[in-house]
Amino acid sequence: xxxxxxxxxxxxxxxxxxxxxxxxxxxxxxxxxxxxxxxxxxxxxxxxxxxxxxxxxxxxxxxxxxxxxxxxxxxxxxxxxxxxxxxxxxxxxxxxxxxxxxxxxxxxxxxxxxxxxxxxxxxxxxxxxxxxxxxxxxxxxxxxxxxxxxxxxxxxxxxxxxxxxxxxxxxxxxxxxxxxxxxxxxxxxxxxxxxxxxxxxxxxxxxxxxxxxxxxxxxxxxxxxxxxxxxxxxxxxxxxxxxxxxxxxxxxxxxxxxxxxxxxxxxxxxxxxxxxxxxxxxxxxxxxxxxxxxxxxxxxxxxxxxxxxxxxxxxxxxxxxxxxxx
Amino acid sequence: xxxxxxxxxxxxxxxxxxxxxxxxxxxxxxxxxxxxxxxxxxxxxxxxxxxxxxxxxxxxxxxxxxxxxxxxxxxxxxxxxxxxxxxxxxxxxxxxxxxxxxxxxxxxxxxxxxxxxxxxxxxxxxxxxxxxxxxxxxxxxxxxxxxxxxxxxxxxxxxxxxxxxxxxxxxxxxxxxxxxxxxxxxxxxxxxxxxxxxxxxxxxxxxxxxxxxxxxxxxxxxxxxxxxxxxxxxxxxxxxxxxxxxxxxxxxxxxxxxxxxxxxxxxxxxxxxxxxxxxxxxxxxxxxxxxxxxxxxxxxxxxxxxxxxxxxxxx
Ligand SMILES: Nc1ncnc2c1ncn2[C@@H]1O[C@H](COP(=O)(O)OP(=O)(O)OP(=O)(O)O)[C@@H](O)[C@H]1O
Ligand code: SF4
Ligand SMILES: [Mg+2]
Numbered sequence: 001x002x003x004x005x006x007x008x009x010x011x012x013x014x015x016x017x018x019x020x021x022x023x024x025x026x027x028x029x030x031x032x033x034x035x036x037x038x039x040x041x042x043x044x045x046x047x048x049x050x051x052x053x054x055x056x057x058x059x060x061x062x063x064x065x066x067x068x069x070x071x072x073x074x075x076x077x078x079x080x081x082x083x084x085x086x087x088x089x090x091x092x093x094x095x096x097x098x099x100x101x102x103x104x105x106x107x108x109x110x111x112x113x114x115x116x117x118x119x120x121x122x123x124x125x126x127x128x129x130x131x132x133x134x135x136x137x138x139x140x141x142x143x144x145x146x147x148x149x150x151x152x153x154x155x156x157x158x159x160x161x162x163x164x165x166x167x168x169x170x171x172x173x174x175x176x177x178x179x180x181x182x183x184x185x186x187x188x189x190x191x192x193x194x195x196x197x198x199x200x201x202x203x204x205x206x207x208x209x210x211x212x213x214x215x216x217x218x219x220x221x222x223x224x225x226x227x228x229x230x231x232x233x234x235x236x237x238x239x240x241x242x243x244x245x246x247x248x249x250x251x252x253x254x255x256x257x258x259x260x261x262x263x264x265x266x267x268x269x270x271x272x273x274x275x276x277x278x279x280x281x282x283x284x285x286x287x288x289x290x291x292x293x294x295x296x297x298x299x300x301x302x303x304x305x306x307x308x309x310x311x312x313x314x315x316x317x318x319x320x321x322x323x324x325x326x
Numbered sequence: 327x328x329x330x331x332x333x334x335x336x337x338x339x340x341x342x343x344x345x346x347x348x349x350x351x352x353x354x355x356x357x358x359x360x361x362x363x364x365x366x367x368x369x370x371x372x373x374x375x376x377x378x379x380x381x382x383x384x385x386x387x388x389x390x391x392x393x394x395x396x397x398x399x400x401x402x403x404x405x406x407x408x409x410x411x412x413x414x415x416x417x418x419x420x421x422x423x424x425x426x427x428x429x430x431x432x433x434x435x436x437x438x439x440x441x442x443x444x445x446x447x448x449x450x451x452x453x454x455x456x457x458x459x460x461x462x463x464x465x466x467x468x469x470x471x472x473x474x475x476x477x478x479x480x481x482x483x484x485x486x487x488x489x490x491x492x493x494x495x496x497x498x499x500x501x502x503x504x505x506x507x508x509x510x511x512x513x514x515x516x517x518x519x520x521x522x523x524x525x526x527x528x529x530x531x532x533x534x535x536x537x538x539x540x541x542x543x544x545x546x547x548x549x550x551x552x553x554x555x556x557x558x559x560x561x562x563x564x565x566x567x568x569x570x571x572x573x574x575x576x577x578x579x580x581x582x583x584x585x586x587x588x589x590x591x592x593x594x595x596x597x598x599x600x601x602x603x604x605x606x607x608x609x610x611x612x613x614x615x616x617x618x619x620x621x622x623x624x625x626x627x628x629x630x631x632x633x634x635x636x637x638x639x640x641x
Contacts, residue, residue: 056543079548087545094544099537102556104634113555114545149635165545 001071002029003205004053004173009065011048011057011229013277022061022277023048023229030205032172037220037237038209039252043274045229046209047095050175053207054092055082069173088118091166091204093176097158097183101150107161108134108146114168133164137194156187160194167198174199175207180215192219213252217241225249228274228285231303235310245312248286284314292316330631330638338624345616346398349609350391359383363603364407381407394609403610408602413610416595423493423591424584427507428576431514435576436569438519443526448553450531458523465520470579474513474586481509491588510587514579518572525568529561536560562633570626574619 011023023045030036038046052063055074067074069090074082086092094100102110111133112126121129127146134142137160150158159179166174176195180188192215199206210216216223217237224234225246233246244250272289283298284290290297296315303311361377362369378384382393397403403413446458482490493506533539534557542552581593588594592611599607631638 054544056540083546083548085546086543087547092541092544094537094541096537100541102538102542102560103636104559105556113542113547117546149639151636152639162541165541 002031004030005068007066020277033203035206037216037223040226044226087114088169090173091171093179095178137164173205177209233312334627404606408604420592420595430511434515435518439522442523446527447530462520470513471582477509510583529564533557533560570623573622
């Protein structure tokens with residue numbers, strides 16, 4: 001049984017007739033010690049997917065389907081049970097280290113908070129453990145860092161603090177929502193290495209959200225490619241990079257020069273933008289930007305298997321020999 | 327930290343000096359001869375002249391201004407024309423009523439506002455929130471003198487729980503004195519509490535939308551815990567600003583309320599001195615009130631420094 005098993009997840013804005021599905025019918029799983037990536041452009045629903053796992057969707061949004069964590073369905077869990085899981089069994093790392101920390105509380109207190117909340121540690125014990133955590137994330141001068149405020153740190157240091165906070169209670173699942181997007185290239189490297197080390201050490205599962213193909217290629221074992229709230233392709237990262245099936249994935253990879261599968265490669269290079277949830281047409285959502293689009297694409301294609309461990313949703317997937325059907 | 331403190335202290339002194347200059351200038355160009363007021367319209371010219379000499383009114387303006395400031399530094403504010411006693415003594419005795427009244431009213435207002443504001447924010451867009459918004463809308467619109475009279479009618483005349491006005495003095499004991507201040511403080515506090523509750527609610531809702539509150543929730547804090555431990559302290563920054571401004575309003579309100587409740591405070595003193603053209607009292611009381619307001623704002627600045635480490639570390 002996988003650690004996290006998401007089946008037919010829908011995320012809805014509003015209620016009743018006027019409700020819009022921002023995320024539509026996605027399924028995936030993350031096992032212990034496994035790193036799974038969600039790749040997609042801005043606005044495709046990556047963050048909302050992450051928040052729905054924690055049960056922390058913004059007001060007015062609701063999730064339907066099934067999110068099983070350790071065999072328990074999170075969507076039917078009460079608020080009290082969810083609070084006991086958050087920060088304890090499931091840790092979350094956020095996109096913006098600049099705003100993710102409380103500006104008027106010391107770094108030490110902020111990291112100690114989940115420890116005191118979930119493990120029943122006393123003040124002194126939690127402080128000692130916090131110091132230990134700060135050493136583990138390789139913060140220079142960890143003892144002094146305990147009493148420092150977030151604004152006195154650099155962006156990279158703050159993100160390390162956010163990571164320490166997420167890891168404090170040794171969660172079995174980590175969710176990292178674009179953990180390096182807001183950081184300089186050199187710092188990105190260090191943070192990713194730190195994440196890899198920590199996940200390797202703790203054997204926790206990692207759901208890594210990114211819009212950077214370089215990060216995806218380097219870090220993940222399996223990947224889901226999302227477009228406009230749906231999964232258009234998923235499978236082992238290696239196979240998807242060497243043999244992308246969906247026209248969107250292929251366009252993404254074409255937009256990245258092969259030798260530059262580095263860290264500052266962004267996806268903005270496909271002409272056009274992801275349609276907003278309110279302006280999504282019927283049929284294949286990628287239609288407005290797809291060079292292969294034909295009349296059949298006005299009907300939404302389902303995810304169909306391509307080999308034992310891959311799926312893709314397109315009417316015009318290349319044959320296994322690489323040719324495109326007419 | 328030291329630098330910003332020094333800067334704030336300096337601006338406190340400069341503002342106070344400006345206030346004295348403005349008060350002096352305004353009274354200077356105001357028509358009306360205090361000597362004439364004191365002696366009445368039938369006074370002989372030579373008696374008038376003698377009194378002017380005694381009051382120092384024959385001196386040029388800048389000398390009188392300088393003498394006033396110098397006196398202030400020595401704690402000598404001159405003698406009241408009408409009461410014939412030192413102004414410092416007069417102000418001192420009145421402060422014993424006004425300061426406790428203002429502090430009590432402000433504490434009531436802050437306490438009420440925090441309870442209502444936090445409650446409304448935690449029930450955002452639900453009936454509890456709408457209820458608080460409706461109640462505070464009414465509270466904002468109630469004039470304090472009218473509420474004061476209503477309170478007297480109900481609690482003093484009908485229920486007979488409080489006396490209808492007057493002040494027994496602190497010599498009568500702490501509780502009897504506080505009891506005399508409670509209704510006027512409440513009358514002053516309600517409108518301020520209503521305004522402040524809305525500020526607390528708005529500031530909290532603002533902060534509750536911030537990323538770090540979501541981080542707090544992701545750590546496993548309940549909504550209420552995240553509000554108490556993370557949102558509230560950040561929300562206090564705008565709330566403190568408004569409290570500082572409200573303190574000035576509150577002091578102005580005491581002028582009316584002390585008259586409604588016949589309390590021998592500073593507000594009543596200034597009201598009486600204006601009627602009697604007691605310039606010596608007026609100018610000093612006005613400067614004194616301004617000094618209180620400026621000092622409160624100074625304290626608010628210190629409060630910012632205490633609450634927001636970003637300001638402490640900015641030089
Ligand atoms: N609170 C909200 N209310 C309404 N719509 C929202 C809300 N939050 C997000 N959305 C919409 O849902 C869609 C998906 O948002 P989401 O934040 O998950 O995107 P994302 O893939 O994480 O993008 P990014 O790379 O910019 O972080 C977007 O189109 C966004 O406009
Ligand atoms: S279904 Fe049609 S429009 Fe969509 S990706 Fe495939 S070819 Fe392009
Ligand atoms: Mg996002």
